[in-house]
Amino acid sequence: MSSRKSRLAAAIMVAGALTVTTACSSGHSNESAKTGASKAPVTATTISVGTAEDSKGPAIAEPGAKKGGTVNMIDRDDFSHLDPAMVYMNYNAEVSLLFTRQLTGYKTAADGSQKLVGDLATDTGSTTDGGKTWKFTLKDGVKWQDGTPITSADIKYSIERTYASFVKGGPTYIQSWISGDKYREAYAGPYDGKGLDAITTPDDKTVVIAFQDAHPDANFTLAMTGYGVVSKAHDTKEEYDKKPFSSGPYQITEHVNDRSLDLERNPNWDGATDPIRNAYPDKWHMTFGVQAQQSTERFMADNGDDKNAFSFHNQVHTTYIDKVKADEKLKSRTLEGLTPYVDYYYINNTRIKDQKVREALVKAFPHQQTRQLQGGTSYGDYATSYMSPTVLGYESYDPFDVLKKPQGDTEAAKKLLTDANALNTTIVYAYNNTPVQQKVTEAIRTNLEAAGFKFVPHPLDSKTYYDAIQQVNNEFDLYWGGWGADWPTGYTSLQPVWDGRAIADGGQNYAHVNDPEINAAMDAAVKIADPVAQGKAWAAIDKKLQDKAYSIPDVYQRSLSLYGSGLGGVKFDTLAGLQSPLNIYVK
Amino acid sequence: MTTPTGATTDGDTSRPGSTSDLADNASADAPADPGFRGLSPGKLMWRRFLRDRTGVVSACVVLFFVLVAILAPVISMIYGKDPQTHYGQNDPTLLTDSGLPVAPNGGMSGDFWFGLEPGLGRDVMMQLVYGIRTSLIIAVATSLLTTVIGVALGIAAGYLGGKADFFIGRVIDVLMSFPSQIFLIATMPVVTSLLVTPGEKIPEWLPFVAVTIVLSLLGWMGLARILRGTALALREREFIEAAKVTGAGPMRIIFKEILPNLWTPILVQATLALPAFVTAEAGLSYLGVGVSEPVPDWGRMIAGAADYLRTDVTFLLFPGIAMVIFVLAFNLLGDSVRDAFDPKANR
Numbered sequence: 011m012s013s014r015k016s017r018l019a020a021a022i023m024v025a026g027a028l029t030v031t032t033a034c035s036s037g038h039s040n041e042s043a044k045t046g047a048s049k050a051p052v053t054a055t056t057i058s059v060g061t062a063e064d065s066k067g068p069a070i071a072e073p074g075a076k077k078g079g080t081v082n083m084i085d086r087d088d089f090s091h092l093d094p095a096m097v098y099m100n101y102n103a104e105v106s107l108l109f110t111r112q113l114t115g116y117k118t119a120a121d122g123s124q125k126l127v128g129d130l131a132t133d134t135g136s137t138t139d140g141g142k143t144w145k146f147t148l149k150d151g152v153k154w155q156d157g158t159p160i161t162s163a164d165i166k167y168s169i170e171r172t173y174a175s176f177v178k179g180g181p182t183y184i185q186s187w188i189s190g191d192k193y194r195e196a197y198a199g200p201y202d203g204k205g206l207d208a209i210t211t212p213d214d215k216t217v218v219i220a221f222q223d224a225h226p227d228a229n230f231t232l233a234m235t236g237y238g239v240v241s242k243a244h245d246t247k248e249e250y251d252k253k254p255f256s257s258g259p260y261q262i263t264e265h266v267n268d269r270s271l272d273l274e275r276n277p278n279w280d281g282a283t284d285p286i287r288n289a290y291p292d293k294w295h296m297t298f299g300v301q302a303q304q305s306t307e308r309f310m311a312d313n314g315d316d317k318n319a320f321s322f323h324n325q326v327h328t329t330y331i332d333k334v335k336a337d338e339k340l341k342s343r344t345l346e347g348l349t350p351y352v353d354y355y356y357i358n359n360t361r362i363k364d365q366k367v368r369e370a371l372v373k374a375f376p377h378q379q380t381r382q383l384q385g386g387t388s389y390g391d392y393a394t395s396y397m398s399p400t401v402l403g404y405e406s407y408d409p410f411d412v413l414k415k416p417q418g419d420t421e422a423a424k425k426l427l428t429d430a431n432a433l434n435t436t437i438v439y440a441y442n443n444t445p446v447q448q449k450v451t452e453a454i455r456t457n458l459e460a461a462g463f464k465f466v467p468h469p470l471d472s473k474t475y476y477d478a479i480q481q482v483n484n485e486f487d488l489y490w491g492g493w494g495a496d497w498p499t500g501y502t503s504l505q506p507v508w509d510g511r512a513i514a515d516g517g518q519n520y521a522h523v524n525d526p527e528i529n530a531a532m533d534a535a536v537k538i539a540d541p542v543a544q545g546k547a548w549a550a551i552d553k554k555l556q557d558k559a560y561s562i563p564d565v566y567q568r569s570l571s572l573y574g575s576g577l578g579g580v581k582f583d584t585l586a587g588l589q590s591p592l593n594i595y596v597k
Numbered sequence: 598m599t600t601p602t603g604a605t606t607d608g609d610t611s612r613p614g615s616t617s618d619l620a621d622n623a624s625a626d627a628p629a630d631p632g633f634r635g636l637s638p639g640k641l642m643w644r645r646f647l648r649d650r651t652g653v654v655s656a657c658v659v660l661f662f663v664l665v666a667i668l669a670p671v672i673s674m675i676y677g678k679d680p681q682t683h684y685g686q687n688d689p690t691l692l693t694d695s696g697l698p699v700a701p702n703g704g705m706s707g708d709f710w711f712g713l714e715p716g717l718g719r720d721v722m723m724q725l726v727y728g729i730r731t732s733l734i735i736a737v738a739t740s741l742l743t744t745v746i747g748v749a750l751g752i753a754a755g756y757l758g759g760k761a762d763f764f765i766g767r768v769i770d771v772l773m774s775f776p777s778q779i780f781l782i783a784t785m786p787v788v789t790s791l792l793v794t795p796g797e798k799i800p801e802w803l804p805f806v807a808v809t810i811v812l813s814l815l816g817w818m819g820l821a822r823i824l825r826g827t828a829l830a831l832r833e834r835e836f837i838e839a840a841k842v843t844g845a846g847p848m849r850i851i852f853k854e855i856l857p858n859l860w861t862p863i864l865v866q867a868t869l870a871l872p873a874f875v876t877a878e879a880g881l882s883y884l885g886v887g888v889s890e891p892v893p894d895w896g897r898m899i900a901g902a903a904d905y906l907r908t909d910v911t912f913l914l915f916p917g918i919a920m921v922i923f924v925l926a927f928n929l930l931g932d933s934v935r936d937a938f939d940p941k942a943n944r
Contacts, residue, residue, distance in 0.1 A: 303904065329715070329904045331695040379686045383716045386694035417686075445901055448890040449716050455891075456683060467799075469889070471786075 057124045057402060057498050059229070059541075060117060065128035068281040069288045070120060072579040072593040076290065079596030081577065082319035083296035084305050088268045093251035094168070094238030095177045100350075100494070100586040101323050103235040107287065108273060108294065108591060109256040110238035113146050113165065113217075114229050115286045116585055118592070124585065126230060127285050130160060130239060130257075134229045140539050141226035148215045153278040154241055155256040162211040168240040169219070170206045174199030176248050181236040181496060187221040187228070201247075226539045230497035259289035271296040290579070290595035303327040309572035310340065317576035318596055322588045326570045328385045328446070334572065335388075345580065346570050349587025350400045350494035352393055355562040356479075356520040358487050366430035368559040369410070371437070371488065374423035374461035375562050378416040379453035383446060390565025392416050396552045397503045398566055400584055401495050403545020407553050423461035436464045440479060440486035443469035454488075480516045491520050492567065498585065499541070500548025505532055508555060521561045528554060645937040652933025658926035666729040673727075676710075678720040680727040680893045684709070685718010692718050703911025711915045714898075715905055721915055727893040728916070732923070735808050735888075736874040742813040744867050747820030752851055752859070754821070755828025762825070769818045777815050778880070784811050785886040804888040812877055820866045824859055831855050865935040872927035879920065895920055 089102045094110050097103050115129035126134050131146040152160045171177065172185055173194060182193070188208045189196035197206055208220045221228065231237070244255040253262050259281070260273040273294040281289065300308070305324040308316045310333075326334050326344075334340050355375065357368050381389050394408035411419070427433050437458055441447045448469075455465045468486060470478050479489045495503035506512060509532055510524025528551060535547035556563075569587055573580045579593035636644075646652055665672065673679050685692040691699060696716040698704030703712030703721070711721040754765040788807045793799050831837060832855075840854050881887035882896025890897075895916050902913035 307907075327904070328695060329697075329908045332693055332697050333908055376686075379683070382686065382692065382694065382696045386696065388695065443885070443889075445885065445897070446716075452717060452890050453683065453686065 057116070057126060059134055060125035060127040062128070062133040064117060064125055065131070065133050065285050067284045069117070069284060069286055069592070072288055072290070072595060073120075075288065075579055075593070075595040077292070077595070079291050080293040080295055080318065081291040081591075081594055081596060082315050082574075083294065083321060083591075084300040084308065084316075084319050085296070085298055085321050085324050086301055086305075087323075088298045089271070091179065091251055092254050092262075092265075093177075094180075094235055094240055094254065095172045095174075096180045096251060097235040097238070098180050100588055104322050104583065104586050104588045104591065105271075105296070106235040106238060106254075107258065108260045108289075109258040109262065109276070110235055110254060111152070111160075111257040111284075112233055112235065112238045114233040116233060117285050118581070118583075118590075122581075122584075126233060129233075129284070129286060130165070135232070137226075137228075139224070141221070141224040141228060143218060143220045144228055145216065145218045146232075148217070149283050150215075151280050151283045152257070153280070154244075155261045155276045155278055156244075157278045158243070159214075160239060160257060161214045162217040163214070164239050164242060165217045166206070166209045166211055167200055167242045167245075169209055169237065170197075170200040171240055171245070172236070173197050173206070174201060174247075181231075181234050183231045183234075183496075184219075184228070184237060187223065187225055188219070190222065200242075224537055224539075226537075226544070227497065227499050227501065227541075230499060234496060259284070259287050260294065268298055270298070286592065288579075288593050288595075290593075294591075300324065303329070306330045306334070306572065309343075309574060310334070310337075312575050317574040320573035320577055320580050320589050320591075320594065321571060322591070324571065326388070326572060328389075331385050331388050331570060334570070340572065343573050343575055343577075343580075344570065345573070345582045345589060346388065346568065347582035347584055347587075348391070348398075348400060349567045349569050350398050350498070350585060351492045351567040351587060352396065352398045352494070353390065353490065353492050353564040353567060354396075354521075355564055356489055356491050357559075357561045358484065358489075358522060359524075359560060360482070360522045361485075361487050362435075364430055364432060365559060366426050367432050367435055370423040370426040370430070370432075370461060370463075371458075372410050372412075372559045372562050373426060374418050374420050374457050374463070375564075376418040376453050376457040377412060377564060379418075379457070380450045381416075381565060383449050383453060385570075388568055388570040390567045393563035393566050395549075396508070396555050396561075396563055397500055397548065398495065400498055401503045401545075401548075402499050402541055403547075403549045405549040405552070407556055409553075409556050410559070418457045418461075420457055420460040427462045433462045434464050436466055437487045438466045438468050438485060440468045440470050440475075440484070440489040442472050442475045442490075444472060477516075479520060482513060482515055482517075482522065489520070490564075493518070494587070500545060500551070501536055504548060504551060504555075505536075508532075508551075508560070523555070523560045525554075525558070525560075642937045646933060649933045649936060651929050652937070655926040655929035655933065658922065659930055662729055662923055662926070663733065665726055666733050669726050669730055673723060676722070678709070678723050680719060680723040681891055683717045683719060685713050685716075687718075692716075697905075697909055703909050703914075705911065712911050714901075715909055715912060716901075721912065724893045724898060725895070725915060725919055728895040728898065729919075729923070731805075731888055731892055731894045732875050732878060735805055735812070735878045736871050738805075738809045739812045739816060739874045739878075740867050740871045742809065743817040743870060744820060744863060746813065746817040747866075748824060748856075748859070748863060750817070751821035751824030752828045752855060755825040756832055756847070756851055756855060758829070758832070765821070766825070769821055772815060773818050775815065780815060781811055781877070781881055782884055782886050784814070785881065799889075801892065804892065808878055808881060808887055811881075812874055816870065816874065816877075820863070820870070823862050823866065827859055827862060828855055831858055861938045865931070865938055868934045869928070869931035872924045872931065875927065876924055 089105055090099065091097050091102050092106065094106065097106055111129050113129060113131045114126055114134050117125050117127045128134055130148055130152050132149050135144045135146045137144050148160065148162060154160060169184060172180060175194065185193040188206065210218045212218065239257050240250065241255040252265055256262070256276045259276055259279045261276040262271065263274050264272045275289070275292055302324045305321055306327045334344060357371060362368055377392050392412055394406040394412060395404060397404050427435065439451060439454060441451050451467050455467065458465045478484060479486065479491065493507050506518045507520065508523050508528060509519065510529050513519045513522055513524060531551050535544055535551065538544040538547055567587065569582065571589060573589065576597050577594055578597050579595050581590045581593055583590035691704060691713060693699055698713045698715060700706055705712040709720050711725065714721055714724060750765050754762045785807060788811055789803065792803055792807060837850060837854055840850050878887060879896030879899065882894045883900040887896055888894045898916040899913065899920065902916060905912050
């Protein structure tokens with residue numbers, strides 16, 4: 011899953027008149043810095059697969075919730091895509107929960123544990139051949155916003171549509187599993203009247219999908235908004251991206267690009283068919299263009315309409331973290347949690363082939379310093395694996411003692427470099443040229459130079475940062491990047507980034523790791539049907555990646571956010587790393 | 598009684614082009630007292646300047662800043678801190694987990710007089726002291742460069758007239774119509790990439806050169822226009838005619854006859870331009886296209902500190918106040934210099 015790349019946002023400088031009323035400011039508590047080292051270890055969350063009983067509506071009610079009112083949402087950016095086929099980003103997917111339904115989805119219990127359940131389907135699907143063919147049966151009473159029933163033909167059409175040439179940026183798993191990697195050459199989409207033979211609809215309620223190979227976790231894949239249902243009768247192709255036809259509890263009344271999005275109730279949605287969504291408010295009013303610093307100040311002030319406001323993505327601005335944490339009044343409306351994203355500092359393995367040099371980089375890296383610059387413990391927990399703790403099968407490993415010396419062991423690194431006869435190896439560090447990242451670069455420079463590297467910082471423009479590091483022949487040795495799983499199994503957590511066969515310009519294998527042993531282990535792991543055994547296999551691959559020091563896992567990203575005092579039921583969605591809209595009600 | 602006064606008048610008339618104007622002004626200022634008649638225009642200007650209290654005070658302030666800039670390494674040695682070390686990150690008791698200074702008032706203490714920079718925990722005072730160097734080096738270099746360009750092109754346009762004047766005049770018009778701030782932001786990365794090969798370390802001097810070039814590119818037109826006008830007027834004066842008749846070439850006329858008459862506007866313009874370049878440089882850094890880390894810079898400090906307005910106002914206070922005093926002193930000094938040179942202009 012691609013994240014919103016929040017670190018890449020070009021900082022918009024607002025030159026304002028500064029009125030300094032007092033020369034004094036109070037000190038700041040240092041409690042967390044003292045106790046920070048002994049922070050409790052991350053506990054892995056597990057996601058189970060629910061039964062047909064779990065898949066029945068309505069959703070688990072929020073205690074004390076009542077219907078009615080308007081909920082406001084403030085955020086930095088407008089949703090870049092709303093057409094289900096093009097939704098990949100967590101932020102777009104989260105809002106889509108309100109008006110797009112999939113075959114499957116995630117149901118959150120009161121204790122925070124999550125289950126995969128049937129959303130439009132009666133259960134999470136069934137397979138008799140280890141995951142090669144999947145059969146789903148649709149629920150009774152699921153309807154479009156105009157009252158017509160959602161049928162198996164709609165499901166078939168929605169998947170066929172993802173082949174169309176105008177669909178860009180959405181997930182491509184199902185398409186390539188059905189038609190191979192060059193799926194667009196095999197089938198051009200439903201608009202010329204042709205259908206996809208691999209998907210059959212024996213009756214109005216049943217849909218059967220046949221893949222070329224076994225994919226035991228395909229029911230997780232189908233929970234992605236990217237495979238949400240699209241109405242054939244109301245498909246407006248490119249235009250659909252602006253105003254999709256609703257299958258969920260709300261429908262779009264108005265969408266002004268980069269300004270606002272308004273939703274009202276969909277009268278034809280029946281809560282009894284939906285195990286996931288509680289639809290308490292009558293209306294949603296979402297506005298964009300609010301920077302994190304502004305939104306933090308507005309939530310802290312808690313005035314007027316902001317009382318009934320939340321924010322999908324805007325977090326507490328770094329400079330306010332201490333203030334928010336110390337304020338008792340804010341405690342009840344502060345959300346903190348682990349996102350599915352892991353930050354890496356990718357080592358370019360095409361340029362740095364010596365394992366000892368890579369080990370020295372891992373050893374010397376200043377995790378503590380760089381984390382402090384970006385918000386400290388609220389920014390993330392030190393990573394000891396490539397997979398996030400939110401992924402099934404996660405195991406902490408830490409062969410380089412990052413937890414013991416998060417500030418970096420420059421002496422050990424220097425020794426490694428001396429042994430490898432590689433002192434003064436040049437490291438070109440590419441970074442996104444923002445004020446915070448300039449400081450992070452300073453922290454990295456200090457440590458790497460102390461370890462005996464020759465450090466060359468290379469600033470990149472925010473807009474072209476990913477484009478530049480995604481070039482296979484880029485001339486950088488070290489660069490930051492984040493990655494999160496598309497569904498919480500090891501496959502999407504590791505395969506897209508560390509499979510050597512995925513190295514390509516614009517691809518996700520930023521570190522250019524091409525290890526035949528790891529490639530083979532990944533192929534084997536995919537085929538294991540038992541989720542627990544599969545998780546173990548992925549954890550073994552994770553350890554191998556760490557042993558060979560292919561890159562530097564930095565932190566498991568955390569999120570710290572606020573919402574207005576007039577709202578209840580605002581929860582943190584650990585699968586997306588955002589505030590969830592599903593249980594929100596107006597007090 | 599024999600009086601030597603005739604000698605001085607002879608001296609004046611022997612070089613009609615150079616100082617006659619100023620001498621006229623000067624004698625108009627103090628005609629009655631024969632004791633002043635022997636003073637050169639420079640000395641007269643100096644006396645007038647000393648009478649201007651604001652000017653003297655701001656000159657002292659400017660001098661103080663210049664001294665601090667020159668003596669920065671000495672101050673660093675006595676004070677025992679340098680601008681590069683991340684004190685806050687090396688000592689976990691100084692900064693909180695999210696990077697704010699633990700001690701009140703931005704971490705001000707006997708060790709860190711002006712407090713600590715949030716995040717990296719560098720010493721604010723040393724950042725400020727070394728930041729003056731950055732500002733001054735760039736501002737002085739830019740002032741010199743723009744003055745040279747402005748003088749050369751302005752006088753050339755005014756004296757040569759005709760096509761040269763037309764051409765230079767249009768170039769000035771075009772450059773002046775550019776929205777300067779946007780142009781600066783757009784050209785900075787281009788200039789930087791022209792000067793450095795990718796994959797190599799950007800040398801420390803490069804941002805200085807790049808900022809100087811970019812600022813100079815759009816900074817010379819004002820002076821050139823003023824000088825063109827003055828040169829145009831001087832061209833028709835008798836002493837130029839006389840020089841022409843005696844067979845002087847254009848180079849000699851420009852350098853020996855016209856230029857000495859233009860020192861007043863040049864000096865005044867240059868001293869007023871300096872603070873403008875200080876703010877322009879800080880502005881570029883504030884917008885993130887100026888001098889980059891780890892070179893200390895005021896503009897970048899203020900930009901960074903703006904984020905901490907509500908949580909660590911001390912960090913904004915020091916660079917903010919320093920900047921105001923610095924620019925104000927330079928501006929007032931420029932005004933005083935103008936008054937001293939050209940007393941009729943503003944009274």
